[in-house]
Amino acid sequence: MQIPSPYDMIAIGGSAGSLPVLAELLEQLPVSIDCTMMIIVHRLKNVPSDLDRLLSLKAPITEPEDKQPVLSRRIYLAPQNYHLLIETDGTFALDYSEPLHYSRPSIDVSFASVAAAYGPRALGILLSGASKDGAAGMQQIIAAGGTGIVQDPASALFDTMPLAALELCPEAQPMSITDMVHFLTELKMSAEHDQ
Amino acid sequence: MIKEISNEELETLVSLIHRQYGYDFSDYARSSLKRRFQRFMGYAYIGGVNELSDRLLQDATFFERMAQFITVNVTEMFRDPLFYKTLKDLVLPRLATYPTIKIWHAGCATGEEVFSMIILLQEAGLLERCRIYATDLNAVSLLKAEKALIPLKCMKDYTQNYLQAGGMEDFSSYYTADDEHAVIHSALRRNIVFFQHNLVTDQVFNEFQLICCRNVFIYFNRQLQDRVLRLFYDSLAPLGYLALGLKESMMFSEESIRFEAVSAVHKIFRRKS
Numbered sequence: 001m002q003i004p005s006p007y008d009m010i011a012i013g014g015s016a017g018s019l020p021v022l023a024e025l026l027e028q029l030p031v032s033i034d035c036t037m038m039i040i041v042h043r044l045k046n047v048p049s050d051l052d053r054l055l056s057l058k059a060p061i062t063e064p065e066d067k068q069p070v071l072s073r074r075i076y077l078a079p080q081n082y083h084l085l086i087e088t089d090g091t092f093a094l095d096y097s098e099p100l101h102y103s104r105p106s107i108d109v110s111f112a113s114v115a116a117a118y119g120p121r122a123l124g125i126l127l128s129g130a131s132k133d134g135a136a137g138m139q140q141i142i143a144a145g146g147t148g149i150v151q152d153p154a155s156a157l158f159d160t161m162p163l164a165a166l167e168l169c170p171e172a173q174p175m176s177i178t179d180m181v182h183f184l185t186e187l188k189m190s191a192e193h194d195q
Numbered sequence: 196m197i198k199e200i201s202n203e204e205l206e207t208l209v210s211l212i213h214r215q216y217g218y219d220f221s222d223y224a225r226s227s228l229k230r231r232f233q234r235f236m237g238y239a240y241i242g243g244v245n246e247l248s249d250r251l252l253q254d255a256t257f258f259e260r261m262a263q264f265i266t267v268n269v270t271e272m273f274r275d276p277l278f279y280k281t282l283k284d285l286v287l288p289r290l291a292t293y294p295t296i297k298i299w300h301a302g303c304a305t306g307e308e309v310f311s312m313i314i315l316l317q318e319a320g321l322l323e324r325c326r327i328y329a330t331d332l333n334a335v336s337l338l339k340a341e342k343a344l345i346p347l348k349c350m351k352d353y354t355q356n357y358l359q360a361g362g363m364e365d366f367s368s369y370y371t372a373d374d375e376h377a378v379i380h381s382a383l384r385r386n387i388v389f390f391q392h393n394l395v396t397d398q399v400f401n402e403f404q405l406i407c408c409r410n411v412f413i414y415f416n417r418q419l420q421d422r423v424l425r426l427f428y429d430s431l432a433p434l435g436y437l438a439l440g441l442k443e444s445m446m447f448s449e450e451s452i453r454f455e456a457v458s459a460v461h462k463i464f465r466r467k468s
Contacts, residue, residue, distance in 0.1 A: 065444040066413045067420075079442050081274070082413075085226040088202070094413040094442050095227040097234075097267045113226050116199065140199070 005035040005187060007147070008072070008121040009086075011114045013107030013137070015042040015129030017157025021177055022127065026059045026075070028181040037075045038084070040110045042103045042129070045081040052077050064092040078105035085113035101133035111137025120145030125180065126172075127151045129161030135168040148172035149180060200236075204244040205229050211248055216258055219395050222419035231265035238264065267414065268336045270304040272345070273311045273356030274409075275441050280361045281461040286436050287319045290404055296325045297403045299430065301394060301423075302411035303329040306340030307353075309387060310379045311360075312407065317383060318363050328401065330392035337389045343379040345370070350377050394423050399430045406431060409462075410440035417447060424450035433468040 014022060018041055039061070043049060055061050055077065063079040070076075070090050078084035083095040083105050093113075100106035107126070111134060114122045124141040126134045128151055138148045150166055152174045153159035165172055175183060200208075205228070209220045220228060232247075239261070241247045250257050273279055290296045296316075300309045309329045316322040331337050345353075354366045370377040392400070394411070406427050412420050427437055428450065437454065439462040445451040454464040 063442070065442045065446070066440075067417060067444060067447045082442055083227075085230070087224065087226050093224050093226045094410075094440075095230070095267075096269055096410045096413065096440070097227070097231065098269050109230065112230070116226075116229075 006121070007035050007118075007123040007187075009036050009038065009114055009118045010123045010125065011038045011040065011111060011141075012125045012127065013040045013111065013129075013134040013161075014127030015103070015107075015131055015133065015158070015161055017128035017130075021151065022055065024177060025125075025180060025184065026055060028185060034072050036070055036072050038078070038086075038110065038114070039075065040078040040084065040105050040107045042105070042131070042133070043080050045104070049080055064094075066092065066094045068092045078110060080105075083109040085109065086117040088117055090117075101131045103131065103133050107134035108137040112140045115140040115144040115146060118144075118146065122146035123149065125149045125151075126161055126165045128156035128158050130158040131161060132164035134161055135164040138165050138172055139169050142169050142171050149183065150174050151180070152176045200229050200233055200244055205232065208232060208244065208248065208251075211251060212258070215252065216255070216262075218262060222395065222416050222422075224414055224416055227267075227414060228265070231267070235261055235264045263333060263335050266333045266336075268304045268333060270307040271349070271356070272307045272353040273360045273362075274308070275461070276356045276359035276361075278360075278409075278438070278441065278461045278463075279311060279315055280359075281458050281463060282438065283315055283319065283361060285457055286405065286463060287315070287321065289436075291319070291321055293404055294324065296321060296405070297401060298325060298327045299401070299403045299406045300327065300329040301392070301406060301408040301427075303331050303340060303389070304333070304336050306343060306389070307345065308407060308409060309340070310343065310345075310384075311357075313379075313383050313387065314357070314362070314369055315360075322383070322386065325386050327387045328403075329387055329389045331389075332391065332393050332395075334391055337391060340389050343381075343384060344376040345379070347372055347375055347377055394426065395419065399426060401430065402432050403430055403435055404432055405436045405438070407438045409438060410443065412439060412443045421448050421450055424448055424454075428453050428466055431466040433466060435466045437464045437466065438462060439464070 052061050052063055059075055061075045061077050064076050085093040087093050100108055111124050122141050124138045142148045148169050150162045150172045153162040155176050156162050213219050303309050316325050357366045370379050453467055457463040457465050
C-alpha cells in the first residue's frame with residue numbers, strides 16, 4: 001500500500017552523539033510512507049565501517065552508488081568519504097571535493113541539494129553534533145519552502161550542531177526525541193487517514 | 196547566503212565557457228558542477244552569475260583560476276586501503292605474467308594514487324617492468340604531481356592507509372621530508388610520465404593492462420560515462436583491468452556488458468576478450 005506524505009524526502013543529519021537518537025527514530029520509522037529517507041552522519045574514512053549494518057538492524061538501509069535512482073520508501077546512508085547529492089532527474093550523485101566543516105560527507109552539501117531538488121517537499125532534521133555542519137543547509141531547505149526540525153539542544157549529547165542551526169534558522173522547530181518520534185508517527189497516521 | 200545558481204544560469208555559464216575557451220562541461224554531472232561554481236563565486240567574492248559571466252568574457256587568467264578551482268583535485272594516498280589490498284592479491288599476480296606492464300591513471304590529479312600504485316608495484320617486484328601514464332585535464336595539478344610533493348600533515352593518515360593496504364615496509368623509506376612536504380623518491384618515479392589528456396574529447400593513445408580511474412566518473416553524466424567506458428574498452432588489452440571508485444557503478448551503462456567484475460565490492464573490472 002502506498003501512503004502519501006507531505007514530504008518526498010526526509011533528510012537527517014547528525015554527528016557526535018547522534019547514533020542513539022538515529023537508532024530510536026528509525027525504530028519508530030514510518031516506513032510505509034511514500035517518501036525517501038536519507039541519513040548523513042559524520043564518519044571516519046578509510047576504515048571498514050559497520051555503521052550501515054548496525055543501523056540496518058533497525059530498518060534496511062543502503063549506501064547509494066553514483067547515478068542510482070532515488071526510490072521512495074527506502075532509507076539511504078551517505079557513504080564514507082563522499083559528499084552525497086541528488087540530481088534533479090531523481091538520481092544520486094557523489095562528490096569527492098574537499099571536506100566542509102572538516103567533514104565528508106557534509107550535511108550542508110546534502111541538505112543544499114535536497115533543498116534544490118525537493119523544495120517544499122523536503123523535511124530536514126538535525127541531531128546532536130559537535131560541529132556547525134548542517135545549519136546552512138537547513139537554512140536552504142527552509143528558504144526553498146521545506147521544513148526544518150532540530151533536536152532540542154538540552155537533550156543533545158553535543159549541542160553545537162542544534163544550537164548553530166537554531167541560531168541561523170529561527171523557523172526551525174526544536175523538538176525532544178519523544179516529540180520527533182511523535183511527529184514522524186503523526187506523519188504516518190495522518191497519511192493513513194488521508195487514504 | 197549566496198544566491199543559488201539556477202539551472203538556466205548554469206547552462207549559460209557552461210556554453211559561455213565552451214564558446215570562449217573550448218572547455219566542454221556540458222556532460223558534467225549537474226549538481227556537483229553547480230556546487231563548484233557556487234563555491235568559486237564565494238571564494239572569488241563574485242556577487243552573481245552576471246558578474247561571473249562578465250569576468251569570464253574579459254579575463255582569460257580569471258578563467259584559468261576558475262577552471263583550476265572547479266575541476267576537483269582532491270586525492271589521497273592509499274584511499275580505500277582494501278581496494279589496494281585486493282589489487283595486490285587479485286590483479287598484480289596476473290599482471291606479473293606480462294613482459295611489459297602498461298598502466299594508465301586517468302584523472303590522476305596531483306598524483307597521490309599513482310604514488311600509491313608504484314609503491315605497491317615496487318613491493319611486488321614489478322615496478323621495473325611497468326610504464327605508467329598518468330593524465331589529467333588540469334595542467335596545474337600535473338605540475339604538482341611531477342614534483343611529487345605531499346603535504347607532511349597528511350602522511351600520518353597515509354601511513355595508516357598503507358599499513359591497512361598490506362604494505363610490507365617502513366612507509367617512511369619511500370620519501371624524504373622537509374618541514375612541510377614529503378617527497379616521493381625520484382628513483383621510484385622514473386617509469387611515470389605525466390601529461391594532459393581530456394577524457395571528454397581526447398582519444399585512445401596506447402594499450403594498457405590496467406586502467407585506474409577512481410572517483411572521476413562521479414563528475415560525469417551517463418552519456419559521458421558511456422563515452423569514457425568505450426574509450427577505456429578500446430584502450431585496454433583483451434582481459435585488461437579497469438578500476439573505478441568504490442561507489443562508482445557500471446550498472447547504469449550499456450557498456451557494462453563488455454566488462455566482467457573481478458571484485459564487485461572494490462570495483463575492479465576486466466575487459467572481456
